[in-house]
Amino acid sequence: MRALVLCGALAAAFAAASAHAQIDISGEWAGKYHEDFDDRVPGDVQGDFTGVPMNDAARRFAESWDVTRVNLLEHQCQPYNVAHIFRGPMQFRIWAEKDPATQSIIAYREYLGTYQQYRTIWMDNRPHPPEYVPHTNMGFSTGEWHGDILTVTTTHIKKEFYRRSGIPSSDRTTLVEHYIRHGNLLSHVMIITDPVYLTEPYLNSEEFVLMDRGNQNWLYNCEYVMEVPMDKNKVPYYLPGMNPFIEDYAKKFGLPFEAVFGGAPTMYPEYQPKLEQLMKRR
Amino acid sequence: MRANWKVVLPTVLLALAAAFAARAHHSFTATYFEDRTITIEGKLLQFMFRNPHSFVHVEAPGDDGQMHRWAVEWGGAGALAGQGVTNQTLRAGDVVKITGNPGRDAADYRIRMQYLRRDSDGFEWGKKPGESFQ
Amino acid sequence: MTRVAPQSAPRPRRAAAARRAVTGLAIASLLAASGARAQSGSPFDGTSPERVSYSASDKDARSGMDRAERTVDGVETYHVQGNVYMLIGAGANVAVQVGADGVLVVDTGGGAKRAAVLAAIRRLSSGPIRWIVNTSAEADHTGGNETISQAGQTVNGNPAAIIAHENALARMTDANRPITELPLNTFFEPSRDFYFNGEAVFLYHPQNAHTDGDVFVYFRGSDVLVSGDLFTTTQYPVIRADQGGGVDGLVAGLNQMLDIAVPKYLQEGGTYVIPGHGRVCDEAELLDYRDMVVIVRDRIRNLAAQGMTLQQVLATRPALDYDGRYDSPRGAWTSAMFVEAIYRDAGKTTSGKQRAAAK
């Protein structure tokens, strides 16, 4: 009996030792939300700007942002763009398009359940298109493997937001993603550069787990209606300094608005003593 | 308008329904005063059973005494379907009483649905004013 | 703008766009919208995994030309949609509609590249150039008028007819432009339409927008808008007060284009817009631009109403959130010039119709 136990232990160890070789990223993946849940899923009060290296232009845009703008006919069905959509409630499917002659992977395809978005990640070294072609929510993506890390570079992305709190992204955003699989866990890292609204790269990382029993939550349709009666040409906004809700998040969690709105300097350890001093003064 | 202002704790159930029905359309918490409720009663003009969120338009008086077209935001079609609501649950002309969170801009005359009752057949949805699931 | 939800019928004038929008609600249409457009004529058109083409190429799906073949002396051709192409690199963008009836050209670029523009048109079609439309009197939109017109021919044997709003003709006449460059087929009413190459072509005149002689064009069958300088992706809108331009008219024109544009799926695809300068866009980008102009205009008017001088207004950087995208400090139209144009426009009276449309 002891021999069988020993055998089981050895077998388990053997299996574990050889389990790391998996690099097929195909499958259906569901997001975990163990970081920034309130911002990523239900949404919190207005004014969460924490951890985003926003510049003064982004601050001005956010100051003017009125959440009711998303009720406009033309805005209400606008999807998250590719640099943002992985931060929302999300499940997605990845599969490979292979050349039947060589079995080379020409492209990875992604279907993102949120807003029913499709992506193509070209693996055949084709160049990115010229600037003058239309930009899309999912942009134009090319990928390459670095060992077991799939690195994807995306350009031609439409303007959207980094946060629903009104931190804008521009159509000059470049997204670099890294896909890393360990067993049934897929780590997804996003490094976002945006010369229009960010002072330095904005880093996000999310975890996805392989869906073991599927899910019907794949469809999303949006029908345009006049949700809230208003002049169809109205553009809801706040004049600078007139947004009554911009400090709601800071007030709710007892944080100094200066820190919440502070951008890149507040994202590094050396800011902690200053933050503690600011909080003492409150 | 018969408005009874009171503090109501956000409920986990409705927050959850909102969360996954919303699919990132916007943040309810940023759009409505979730710590306040308001009640209106009037004739249903339009029921938009759709995504990203359903809307009910009701003709009811505002606090200025004038009749207004109130926009009441409800769950997404998928989330409501899971709760037994269909596109035929409400019809134009129904007289309904609705309690919910008022929009942050009073001029929008909008409400986040928390409770709906149709006296004609006793149909109810959500939690009664003051009721909490916590 | 009119949206097509199952419970609402489109207005007749927009029936064609409405049908496309309904179709666009299908996932297959979504794929075409989100996949094909950013891939520069890629054979993998993204319409479905089963229709993958495995060769990497930037051949244009319609013309079959690769990028080098689509480039003449720095002027590049891009197939936008349907019968409509965009020529880039000749100054202002040039739109070319080709078909059985011949060629229609919207704007002709600056004079320096007129030969290249003609050569690029000829690579698209050997048919007769029948019509030229000028979206304004601007030299970088009309510099090739003579070359393109003379290379063309109307059905009665004259050089290709140049159409513009009558105010544009007046501006060009005042500028002593040669008669061979002048748009002699003018109109003064709010819109003009005709049928060419199998589709209706609408010319709209927004009053007092970029200038007082603007026209934007809508190809209804191809579902392509050509905005002229009411909309660009390279700079703030140029408002020429000295030529009858005004910010309220500009906003009204942008709103009018938004009324026409219909996205295919979730604010993507559907109606495409060729801007006066810059890249091809759809309604979502036109919308952001409209929002920007309204927000900046209202900030400046609010400051002006408080009695601030122009210098005081400029010091507040009222367009700060958009300067990183649209300011061109070394260009011909800077953020400060845009702010000044709106500031000086603040007291201008506009027609009630324009005020209503510009709200």
Next chain:
Amino acid sequence: MSAHRRFGRRVALASCAAVLTGLGVQASAQPRPPANAPASPKAGAPIDLTGYWVSVVSEDWRHRMATARKGDYESLPLNANGRRTADAWNLDADSAAGAQCKAFGVGGLIRQPGRLHVTWADDDTLRVDFDAGTQTRLLEFASTAQPSGEKTWQGFSRAQWLRPPQAGGGPARAQIGNNTGPIAPGGGGRGQRGGPELSPALAEGGSLKVVTTNFRAGYLRKNGVPYSESASITEYYHRLPDAPNGDVYLDVVTIVEDPEYLNEPLYTSTMFKREANGAKWSPTPCRTAPPPAGPQAAARPAEPLPR
């Protein structure tokens, strides 16, 4: 031992050998280190993690840069016991009890804003110093290293390099989509008929897996959200391909499984940026700044996944 039992034991051992042989065959089909694999984990490291790394706090900011109010356990899949324990947090009591380092233990330290200094203590031990709380972790590659009996804040960490498949061992799997085994460029055995030219990039890099045990109970977050001694903590260290602007990033994925306090495994990923030197290295004692004044937060608990 009876003949019957001896026979049974022989059968068992024979079966075991067969199973292990089978596994061995299967394992041999998995990519192996190259034939000239260096002898030591240090010399054979597939990625260089040494140097100074600074945390970039772009996620969970209010929980990491600041100390959130008691009861604010946003995002965490706490069970009732976990919430009850977090609700009972008392910073002053921790200080009085000399337990200031509970928020700097292995379960929460990686989330503390700070800098890492990674060096090789010897050929088999990667040393990670944290200036936050002045903590040190030793990541042991040698199978001979064993935990001491005493539980510590950082516990005992067993490290393992995860290498990408090597040339001849199947890097083309990623490129040609065949994940069942290696393939030879231009044709080869195992019934396969060749493949595309292989990119050397397919053999680049790798990652580090660390499993930590034998640690003291501590806090997942500064505001007293607990993890227990019986938790299982697994980490993956990913040095990401250099960014176009030359930045080098480290992504540390942490999986905490703790049935005592969590409903499901807790997944976090923490980003660091490489620094040229230790100029900003600033060791600090275990200390947690007080949370903001005000009522205990009524934070929404983490919801179940949309699955």
